[in-house]
Amino acid sequence: MFSTYSINDVAAYEEVDGTHQEFSYKLTSEQRVEWEIQSIIRLAHQEQEAHTQQQVMGAMKKREEEDLAELRYINPLPKSLTRMTPCHDEELRVLLDEIASMKESSDEYDDDL
Structure with a gap:
């Protein structure tokens, strides 16, 4: 020892x-x-x-x-910090895709000017 x-x-x-x-x-x-x-x-x-x-x-x-x-x-x-259900995940994914497509279309419009 x-x-x-x-x-x-x-x-x-x-x-x-x-x-x-x-x-x-x-x-x-x-x-x-x-x-x-x-x-x-x-x-x-x-x-x-x-x-x-x-x-x-x-x-x-x-x-x-x-x-x-x-x-x-x-x-x-808190519930707001925990992982959401798959349904909410899919809704968020759709919204993010829409935002991304809107951003891309506005970028294309700016390029045309």
Whole structure:
């Protein structure tokens, strides 16, 4: 469940993060081991916090989607925005064809002038 870290992982992270301690070569071996352990613990905490934040954001997004779905169920789209019956579709198609033919005939008349 938990990731394992080596000193190389921590050193690479600290190099990117800018928290590398230059004085580590002056430490005794016991102090260096303690410092490395603390660095590993800090890195693990940061990773755990990032993971927790990712889970919280995912849960919030899921909750928002559920709330929107519930609102759609409670307040469905108005009839004016829903798909019309095929009969209405055919009537609209005929009207649009008439408008298009009228536009074409007026364009031809303009060309003749």
